[in-house]
Amino acid sequence: MTTVARRPRDRRRVLDWVAVHSLGLALGLMFALPIVFVFLTAVMSDSQAFTEDLWPREWHWGNFLEVFEQAPLLTYLGNSLLYSGLATAGMLVSSIPAAYALAKLRWRGRNAVFMLVVGAMMLPPQVVAVPLYDTWSGLGLTGTLWPLIVPYFLFDAFSIFLLRQFILTIPQSYVDAARVDGCTEFQALARIVVPMARPGIAATALFCFLYTWNDYFGPLLYTSEKPDQWTLSLALASFKGMHHVQWNLAMAVTLLIMLPAVVLFAFAQRSFVRGITFTGVKG
Amino acid sequence: MVATLERVDAVRSAPAGGRSRSRARHRLTVLAFLAPAILGFALFFGYPLVATVWFSFTKYDLINPPEWVGWENYAYMFSDKLFRVAVYNTLWFVVVLTVARVVFALGVASVIARLKSGVGLVRTLCYLPSLAPPVAATLVFFLVMRPNEGPLDSLLGWFGIEGPLWFADPVWAKPGIAAVMLWVSGDLMIIILAAVLDVPQEQYEAASLDGAGPVRRWWHVTLPTISPVLAFGVVNSIILALQLFTQAVVAGSAASGSADVTGSTKVLGFPENSTLTFPVWLYTQGFRYFDMGYAAAMATVLFVISFAATALLVWRMRRASHQEEGG
Numbered sequence: 001m002t003t004v005a006r007r008p009r010d011r012r013r014v015l016d017w018v019a020v021h022s023l024g025l026a027l028g029l030m031f032a033l034p035i036v037f038v039f040l041t042a043v044m045s046d047s048q049a050f051t052e053d054l055w056p057r058e059w060h061w062g063n064f065l066e067v068f069e070q071a072p073l074l075t076y077l078g079n080s081l082l083y084s085g086l087a088t089a090g091m092l093v094s095s096i097p098a099a100y101a102l103a104k105l106r107w108r109g110r111n112a113v114f115m116l117v118v119g120a121m122m123l124p125p126q127v128v129a130v131p132l133y134d135t136w137s138g139l140g141l142t143g144t145l146w147p148l149i150v151p152y153f154l155f156d157a158f159s160i161f162l163l164r165q166f167i168l169t170i171p172q173s174y175v176d177a178a179r180v181d182g183c184t185e186f187q188a189l190a191r192i193v194v195p196m197a198r199p200g201i202a203a204t205a206l207f208c209f210l211y212t213w214n215d216y217f218g219p220l221l222y223t224s225e226k227p228d229q230w231t232l233s234l235a236l237a238s239f240k241g242m243h244h245v246q247w248n249l250a251m252a253v254t255l256l257i258m259l260p261a262v263v264l265f266a267f268a269q270r271s272f273v274r275g276i277t278f279t280g281v282k283g
Numbered sequence: 284m285v286a287t288l289e290r291v292d293a294v295r296s297a298p299a300g301g302r303s304r305s306r307a308r309h310r311l312t313v314l315a316f317l318a319p320a321i322l323g324f325a326l327f328f329g330y331p332l333v334a335t336v337w338f339s340f341t342k343y344d345l346i347n348p349p350e351w352v353g354w355e356n357y358a359y360m361f362s363d364k365l366f367r368v369a370v371y372n373t374l375w376f377v378v379v380l381t382v383a384r385v386v387f388a389l390g391v392a393s394v395i396a397r398l399k400s401g402v403g404l405v406r407t408l409c410y411l412p413s414l415a416p417p418v419a420a421t422l423v424f425f426l427v428m429r430p431n432e433g434p435l436d437s438l439l440g441w442f443g444i445e446g447p448l449w450f451a452d453p454v455w456a457k458p459g460i461a462a463v464m465l466w467v468s469g470d471l472m473i474i475i476l477a478a479v480l481d482v483p484q485e486q487y488e489a490a491s492l493d494g495a496g497p498v499r500r501w502w503h504v505t506l507p508t509i510s511p512v513l514a515f516g517v518v519n520s521i522i523l524a525l526q527l528f529t530q531a532v533v534a535g536s537a538a539s540g541s542a543d544v545t546g547s548t549k550v551l552g553f554p555e556n557s558t559l560t561f562p563v564w565l566y567t568q569g570f571r572y573f574d575m576g577y578a579a580a581m582a583t584v585l586f587v588i589s590f591a592a593t594a595l596l597v598w599r600m601r602r603a604s605h606q607e608e609g610g
Contacts, residue, residue: 020398236419
């Protein structure tokens with residue numbers, strides 16, 4: 001260090017390095033600390049969670065099991081998995097062909113249709129809530145998660161948008177070559193585009209799964225009066241109310257519900273980062 | 284690179300006659316690929332958009348048939364005091380969140396871009412919270428910012444500051460929600476970071492030769508180059524603020540101590556309606572009071588405003604794609 005910092009210019013460079021890296025460290029801590037507090041509270045005893053102590057006197061790992069006795073978490077988990085799983089599966093079936101048509105097929109009005117997709121993506125869900133609720137209620141399906149799942153089998157604007165962006169990056173020459181070899185458009189999609197777009201498809205599926213997993217407005221709208229249909233997100237919002245003296249348990253549930261996102265991210269970090277970058281509509 | 288909207292007109296050469304059959308087949312293929320999407324768009328966007336406007340001129344409680352009342356629902360907005368509160372709250376979030384999110388995400392991305400070691404770790408730490416369910420993220424801050432015994436108050440205590448009631452204080456509830464939104468703004472950070480890293484190195488070198496230091500390079504090279512992405516961040520934040528619902532409901536009901544989603548309507552907006560955003564009031568009117576007509580009128584207003592924001596983005600995308608083609 002002494003040799004490096006001898007000349008004033010080098011010293012400035014070292015100072016710059018130290019400044020930038022301490023700032024980065026501080027930022028990382030700032031984002032991580034809330035979760036650390038939540039974790040420490042989750043393993044405290046009932047009474048200590050009430051105090052201003054930051055560090056648990058005893059580590060009550062059992063809290064993570066006790067929450068399953070306090071609330072029918074497995075039912076909620078089942079509902080969440082049903083919603084997210086079916087929605088993601090339906091999205092893949094409906095959105096991949098649509099994205100292909102928007103990215104690789106030539107037809108009049110393609111740009112206009114793409115703009116409609118962007119418009120639908122930006123529309124606040126509250127705008128269309130009244131007529132949709134009215135319709136589903138007429139079909140007798142309010143009180144279930146089906147009003148949230150069914151649309152994914154037909155149209156999901158965000159997924160179509162994201163998949164289109166990914167498929168656009170596949171060189172047109174690959175698709176054209178498949179056509180020259182006598183492939184139908186469906187074969188070109190199944191044999192060339194889908195295998196090449198696999199990272200993009202994975203990223204889109206991840207976002208779709210997490211979006212539905214995190215969704216609160218949808219389940220609140222359709223299932224709030226049917227507790228046996230609640231998803232984890234919806235249940236968590238009322239957990240604090242039902243057990244509002246038990247900070248430790250509320251925080252244990254909070255951690256459990258965040259777990260899938262962390263696990264998915266750990267396994268598919270690159271998909272996430274790539275996917276996020278693609279939503280940024282560069283240019 | 285992304286969002287290139289190639290002009291199809293130039294490519295389409297259509298000799299008539301013998302090829303018309305294959306053209307018809309091509310059209311059928313396109314239609315087949317898009318059929319589910321067209322049906323879904325019509326059912327879940329087309330119809331409800333038209334129906335919302337129609338419902339907004341009616342009185343409808345979901346049980347008795349809708350009754351035409353003309354402009355009554357819109358007229359009622361002017362005498363509805365809570366409507367004005369809801370508009371104010373949502374405008375507050377539009378202004379504060381748009382500025383804070385873009386500036387904050389840009390700041391964090393600029394720091395990460397200059398890191399030489401530990402980039403992956405810091406980037407992960409900054410991004411991970413954005414994956415948390417909004418309900419969970421709000422409760423996390425509810426714990427950190429709980430009055431008196433919360434970690435934030437402990438921290439302030441070291442400096443001899445006594446914290447307010449945070450989410451139970453009408454002045455601090457909205458900033459508290461804004462803090463949650465900044466904590467989960469990692470996706471925007473990643474987008475901006477990618478743009479910052481994409482700035483051609485030669486531009487920095489050229490600026491360095493001209494004697495520009497790091498700050499001036501950032502101001503004169505980085506900022507102008509990534510301005511399209513910042514514009515996206517602005518529109519994205521406006522849309523996000525316009526539909527702010529979950530965080531407001533969860534913060535309000537958790538702070539009121541009675542977070543029963545099915546129960547009384549009194550908790551929404553707690554404290555003193557400071558968290559009563561436009562969508563929250565729309566939801567309350569439509570799905571708690573079952574005044575569907577009034578809710579539809581509010582939805583129509585929300586649609587017009589968010590449509591304007593979206594049109595801005597779409598117009599920008601189109602212009603950018605034309606520029607990319609050299610047009």
